[in-house]
Amino acid sequence: MRPLIAGNWKMHGTLAEAAALAGAVRDGAGGLPADLLVCPPFLHVAAVAAALRGSAVAVGAQDCHAAAKGAHTGDVSAAMLRDAGATHVILGHSERRTDHGETDAAVRAKAAAAAGAGLVPVVCVGETEAERLGGQAEAVVSRQLAESLPDGFAGVVAYEPVWAIGTGRTPTEADIAAIHGTIRAALAARFGAAGGTTRILYGGSMKPGNAAAILALPDVDGGLVGGASLVAADFLAIARAAG
Numbered sequence: 001m002r003p004l005i006a007g008n009w010k011m012h013g014t015l016a017e018a019a020a021l022a023g024a025v026r027d028g029a030g031g032l033p034a035d036l037l038v039c040p041p042f043l044h045v046a047a048v049a050a051a052l053r054g055s056a057v058a059v060g061a062q063d064c065h066a067a068a069k070g071a072h073t074g075d076v077s078a079a080m081l082r083d084a085g086a087t088h089v090i091l092g093h094s095e096r097r098t099d100h101g102e103t104d105a106a107v108r109a110k111a112a113a114a115a116g117a118g119l120v121p122v123v124c125v126g127e128t129e130a131e132r133l134g135g136q137a138e139a140v141v142s143r144q145l146a147e148s149l150p151d152g153f154a155g156v157v158a159y160e161p162v163w164a165i166g167t168g169r170t171p172t173e174a175d176i177a178a179i180h181g182t183i184r185a186a187l188a189a190r191f192g193a194a195g196g197t198t199r200i201l202y203g204g205s206m207k208p209g210n211a212a213a214i215l216a217l218p219d220v221d222g223g224l225v226g227g228a229s230l231v232a233a234d235f236l237a238i239a240r241a242a243g
């Protein structure tokens, strides 16, 4: 299947910097062997969507609320994101799970709300270093997957080992392939044919130098890129490595 390279801009950049980065990605997006998605902070979604309108680069947010509207100070609904020009939303990123105490059940409700509003949910799972060292990685990821995905899920899954995010460290290629194979089997068992075609992204210190090897692994259908997505040339180099 055609890979997806998604950039998670996290809490970086002024409005002007976001617009400039979006423009640079747009200018380099022609003829790539992957679909591109950029996920700016909420505040910049509308401007980035406007800068990318008519291009091949999609726009997503980094979270949404599970409710359609209401008294939820500081939150943003999936419908608002859609209205602002987003087509995707990252949900259950480990930084949300840690910083905001998001549970699998909360992520599941958000994913259902996102889909209901017409957004493609990009649901993140991944073990901590202690869980990896304790031999629990597959069990943790399997539980997160089972409990974070709503019934009828038709989105994207991102496997992001927490200890690989922003650290420059990555699992071995064999370990990445093993977890992606486990995720694929679980998706196929639960969702049938749709689970077979769900894109499973790898995330965690993906860079131009390691992207080709990771993206060539079985059941790795793209990447969720943090730090390297803030430099257009690096993000585009990763997308080129998907070919």
Ligand code: PGA
Residues within 6 Å of the ligand: 008, 160, 164, 165, 166, 167, 203, 204, 205, 206, 224, 225, 226, 227, 228
């Ligand atoms: P990183 O972040 O590429 O900077 O490790 C990935 C992510 O958190 O999505």
